[in-house]
Amino acid sequence: xxxxxxxxNAKPGRAWSLMLSWFLFAAAxxxxxxxxxxxxAENPEDRVTPTVAQMATGMYNAVxxxxxxxxxxxxxxxxxxxxxxxxxxxxxxxxxRRFLYSLLLLVPAVILGLHMGLFPFVGEFFLRFxxxxxxxxxxxxxxxxxxxxxxxxxxxxxxxxxxxTPTIILDTFNLTRGVPSEQIVKAFTLGxxxxxxxYRVVLKQIAPRVLNSIRLNLKAVMLFxxxxxxxxxxxxxxxxxxxxxxxxxxxxxxxxxxxxALLLFLVDFAMxxxxxxxxxxxxxx
Amino acid sequence: xxxxIRIEDVFVAYGTPPRAVLGGLDAGIELEIEEGSFVxxxxxxxxxKSTLLRLVLGSERPLRGRILIDGSEHPxxxxxxxxVPQKYSLFPDKTVLDNITFxxxxxxxxxxxxxxxxxxxxxxxxxxxxxxxLRRIGLRESDAGKFPHQLSGGMQQRVAIxxxxxxxxxxxxxxxxxxxxxxxxxxxxxxxVRELWRATATTILFVTHNTDEALRLGTRxxxxxxxxxxxxxxVALDLTVPETCTDQEVAALVRRLERVSENLxxxxxxxxxxxx
Numbered sequence: 001x002x003x004x005x006x007x008x009n010a011k012p013g014r015a016w017s018l019m020l021s022w023f024l025f026a027a028a029x030x031x032x033x034x035x036x037x038x039x040x041a042e043n044p045e046d047r048v049t050p051t052v053a054q055m056a057t058g059m060y061n062a063v064x065x066x067x068x069x070x071x072x073x074x075x076x077x078x079x080x081x082x083x084x085x086x087x088x089x090x091x092x093x094x095x096x097r098r099f100l101y102s103l104l105l106l107v108p109a110v111i112l113g114l115h116m117g118l119f120p121f122v123g124e125f126f127l128r129f130x131x132x133x134x135x136x137x138x139x140x141x142x143x144x145x146x147x148x149x150x151x152x153x154x155x156x157x158x159x160x161x162x163x164x165t166p167t168i169i170l171d172t173f174n175l176t177r178g179v180p181s182e183q184i185v186k187a188f189t190l191g192x193x194x195x196x197x198x199y200r201v202v203l204k205q206i207a208p209r210v211l212n213s214i215r216l217n218l219k220a221v222m223l224f225x226x227x228x229x230x231x232x233x234x235x236x237x238x239x240x241x242x243x244x245x246x247x248x249x250x251x252x253x254x255x256x257x258x259x260x261a262l263l264l265f266l267v268d269f270a271m272x273x274x275x276x277x278x279x280x281x282x283x284x285x
Numbered sequence: 286x287x288x289x290i291r292i293e294d295v296f297v298a299y300g301t302p303p304r305a306v307l308g309g310l311d312a313g314i315e316l317e318i319e320e321g322s323f324v325x326x327x328x329x330x331x332x333x334k335s336t337l338l339r340l341v342l343g344s345e346r347p348l349r350g351r352i353l354i355d356g357s358e359h360p361x362x363x364x365x366x367x368x369v370p371q372k373y374s375l376f377p378d379k380t381v382l383d384n385i386t387f388x389x390x391x392x393x394x395x396x397x398x399x400x401x402x403x404x405x406x407x408x409x410x411x412x413x414x415x416x417x418x419l420r421r422i423g424l425r426e427s428d429a430g431k432f433p434h435q436l437s438g439g440m441q442q443r444v445a446i447x448x449x450x451x452x453x454x455x456x457x458x459x460x461x462x463x464x465x466x467x468x469x470x471x472x473x474x475x476x477x478v479r480e481l482w483r484a485t486a487t488t489i490l491f492v493t494h495n496t497d498e499a500l501r502l503g504t505r506x507x508x509x510x511x512x513x514x515x516x517x518x519x520v521a522l523d524l525t526v527p528e529t530c531t532d533q534e535v536a537a538l539v540r541r542l543e544r545v546s547e548n549l550x551x552x553x554x555x556x557x558x559x560x561x
Contacts, residue, residue, distance in 0.1 A: 075537075119560075180373035181344070182370040182374060183373055183376065185362050185370075186373075186374060186449075187391070188361065188362035189342070189362045189363065190387055190448070191364040191393075191452055192391045192392070193391075193395075196395075197397070200391065201376060204378070206365075245508075277487065279378065280432070281434065
């Protein structure tokens with residue numbers, strides 16, 4: 001500490017870094033609790049800042065009570081069946097399905113980017129158009145998509161595809177271009193053909209970086225998915241959040257927001273673990 | 286005997302307006318390389334020695350002239366010529382063993398061929414051969430499973446040479462292959478390459494800017510130099526290195542070659558040994 005704790009060369013100890021890194025979490029939770037308590041002391045009917053107890057009840061109902069639309073087909077009462085008939089379960093399932101479809105649609109994007117980067121004719125054919133496409137603000141296309149594809153699943157998935165694939169294509173393209181030419185020449189001198197070079201040399205090399213790029217874009221995927229769900233959907237996490245807004249249902253909205261953040265964190269974490277296991281040779285984390 | 290590599294009237298220029306790098310508008314570079322020889326291309330930075338190597342490799346085309354490998358043109362890099370660059374010579378995603386066996390595997394089996402039982406049988410053979418190479422280039426058994434980034438620069442280049450030799454190319458092209466290594470490692474590598482060259486009878490074209498290295502390695506040293514800054518490089522000297530060379534003789538030759546390469550002497554000062 002003698003060097004001064006605000007200097008670039010300062011070296012915080014373990015205790016310090018632990019304390020500093022958790023401080024803002026504690027402050028945010030503490031601040032919220034204080035505000036909620038103060039508002040409820042003034043007006044017990046306050047709906048803007050629900051107390052922890054209210055949020056817990058709201059979440060319990062979301063997890064253990066059948067969803068409104070589902071009341072006809074009542075569950076048989078067991079815990080598992082209650083859970084699978086609950087609001088949270090149905091919403092999470094609907095959103096996850098759309099999310100997975102969108103992730104699957106990123107695979108062709110990676111393949112296209114790879115071919116654009118390696119095969120000059122493919123690159124010339126697509127690059128200018130993808131660069132243009134990339135600049136279109138995907139959300140501004142939303143009305144067009146709803147008119148063209150209707151308000152069902154297809155338009156929501158198309159929104160994600162249009163919003164995220166150009167980024168992934170261009171990123172893969174740049175990563176492919178970044179592979180040293182020595183590697184490609186070397187592969188040819190060892191007897192590899194064009195497709196061997198593309199899939200067994202270049203794609204394998206850029207795979208961990210492509211996965212990282214997809215990880216960074218998970219947030220964008222989620223953003224477009226939520227926009228679609230909020231505007232036109234009958235289920236899904238974002239649909240529920242938009243619906244509860246009308247009832248000022250903050251006791252469920254806040255846990256839902258945290259739940260979405262947790263889900264996204266888990267997906268990101270899983271991808272990081274997969275990346276590290278599949279590519280032990282990849283150095284930068 | 287016809288030469289294995291024949292460089293005929295080659296002219297290369299870059300940029301707009303074109304600046305000649307190799308050869309001139311009036312006459313291009315002419316060079317013939319016999320099968321089994323060890324030719325070192327020597328020259329200062331920017332004289333186009335690496336360009337000439339890439340032309341032979343087929344990753345670049347000359348503006349004029351042609352390059353014949355065993356009588357025919359090869360416009361793309363292929364199995365006839367092995368390649369060991371200065372950097373990025375190994376595939377970072379493959380282990381040392383997989384790097385060495387990559388050549389035969391990829392050239393003998395297509396994407397689907399790798400699923401057949403024959404492939405697994407052949408891979409066992411290749412792995413045995415790769416272990417044999419590992420021993421010859423002086424790596425330990427325990428290095429076989431390592432990834433390239435876990436090896437030192439010298440070790441990486443050893444593996445790269447083994448990788449290139451696994452497909453048994455007739456020609457091995459090395460581009461400043463040892464320039465990033467420390468002097469001690471460099472001497473070991475030179476010895477290794479000489480041994481492998483004698484054992485495999487591969488024709489080697491070795492690009493370097495180090496005169497001492499060129500003389501120690503090659504049976505023939507070709508010096509590329511620009512006569513004046515406006516024209517492209519030409520073959521300023523073509524020297525057959527005596528079979529046995531004492532250190533003093535090497536030192537004298539180094540001085541002479543460096544004078545040619547720096548354009549301080551005209552070629553007629555020196556004994557000129559042209560190949561025919």
